[in-house]
Amino acid sequence: MTDPDIKARLFVAAAIDAGLRLTLPSAQTHYLLGVLRLKAGDAVALFNGRDGEWLAHLGVQTRKACALDIERRLKPQRPSADLWLLFAPIKRARLDFIAEKATELGVTGLQAVFTQFTVITRVNVERLRANAIEAAEQCGRLDVPEIFAPAKLDDVLDTWPNGRRLLFCDESGASPPIVPALASENVGQNRAWAVLIGPEGGFHPDERARLRAFPGTVSVGLGPRILRADTAAIAALALWQVLIGDWRAVT
Amino acid sequence: MTDPDIKARLFVAAAIDAGLRLTLPSAQTHYLLGVLRLKAGDAVALFNGRDGEWLAHLGVQTRKACALDIERRLKPQRPSADLWLLFAPIKRARLDFIAEKATELGVTGLQAVFTQFTVITRVNVERLRANAIEAAEQCGRLDVPEIFAPAKLDDVLDTWPNGRRLLFCDESGASPPIVPALASENVGQNRAWAVLIGPEGGFHPDERARLRAFPGTVSVGLGPRILRADTAAIAALALWQVLIGDWRAVT
Secondary structure, three states, X not given: OOOOOEEEEEEOOOOOOOOOEEXXXXXXXXXXXXXXXXXXXXXXXXXXXXXXXXXXXXXXXXXXXXXXXXXXXXXXXXXXXXXXXXEOOOOHHHHHHHHHHHHHOOOOEEEEEEOOOOOOOOXXXXXXXXXXXXXXXXXXXXXXXXXXXXXXHHHHHHOOOOOOEEEEEOOOOOOOXXXXXXXXXXXXXXXXXXXXXXXXXXXXXXXXXXXXXXXXXXXXXXXXXXXXXXXXXXXXXXHHHHHOOOOOOOO | OOOOOEEEEEEOOOOOOOOOEEEOOHHHHHHHHHHOOOOOOOEEEEEOOOOOEEEEEEEEEOOXXXXXXXXXXXXXXXXXXXXXXXXXXXXXXXXXXXXXXHHHOOOOEEEEEEOOOOOOOOOOHHHHHHHHHHHHHHHOOOOOOEEOOOEEHHXXXXXXXXXXXXXXXXXXXXOOEHHHHHHOOOHHHOOOEEEEEOOOXXXXXXXXXXXXXXXXXXXXXXXXXXXXXXXXXXXHHHHHHHHOOOOOOOO
């Protein structure tokens, strides 16, 4: 919390502006009244990904409905470094974890990709989104990562956005370490990137060959040990932020 | 697995040498026979933290006991970079997670430290150790991190080992980013280090002052967002391995 008087931090979909009164949906009402036990007049911070962070106060309330009276802007909206995480889906608890950690580490987009060795066939997109929102509220971000519909790796590559770089985390041991590989990139360009993490069984050789040859790909290794997919995702995102993203300048 | 024929990888406490027959405890017997459904003659890799990695074959078995016949050494023991993780204890699921991830990221020692704002008062050391062993078996390490008895932060600092550097992850925003802070360190010296992560509520100002002034401390910030303790631990360990440890040279 940036202000000791602020009791909660909420992501809302609605537009935010001074003087507006916002009626909250039942889940957020329950969180504020039932879980945090806030009272009328308590201060809450709001963000919607567009208008910065705002101070609001809990207005009239019943046990099942509450409204927030929006007062003033606390922080302007800042653009986030444009970083996606593409991951082969894994077991639910680890997927919750990836959504939470990737959000804390600043990703702006999250997508499950099905590879040839992916075992899981269904991904709960709403659950991913709920985890991302909760993590964004917790970590002080002013936006929430976009959750893209799950897709096959080949389809994702067939429709790859022009100019977006791909950091391919290659578990085969054949790619160079991440620091020298990224050090030669022009980090000042503020380009869009995506980090790609494979399934526990690794990539198929055909996938690996396509990824290595894909335009704009940087293939990197992540050390001498075999990392689980969630460990690899967190490590790669932290390293990207440190070498290219928003951990470089400020603390 | 380094060899496609190897069906499991086990940490054992006993000495390993060619020609020895090893009787396994009941938990490992259950894992090999009940969970993995191995049969007589199947290949298993063994390590004990001292003698490298060895090939063994499942010998005679009953449903409740099995023995491994040790054949030959597959890999020599390599020394691990000397890196401890000291962490304020957190909720159980996240603690399991820290033990697993820290092991994958190569720590050689793990210790829970109680700080002034630590809420949790009990730590299950055996559970930490079991998680570390399982992760070591999974990630291809040849050793298992040592689990030290939990202790108060002040006591840990009072008995600090001579010459061990301390990477203090300072959530206050007052410390420099990790890359320039560690870039000035003499990474070739192969020194012993420890990474320290505080509780969710942060450090007390007195603790922070003592840590900043502590001999051999490097205080660093981990980016502009508020990280959960487990995210901070994983990020800091990956960054240490990349900048100072064993992710520098090889992939």
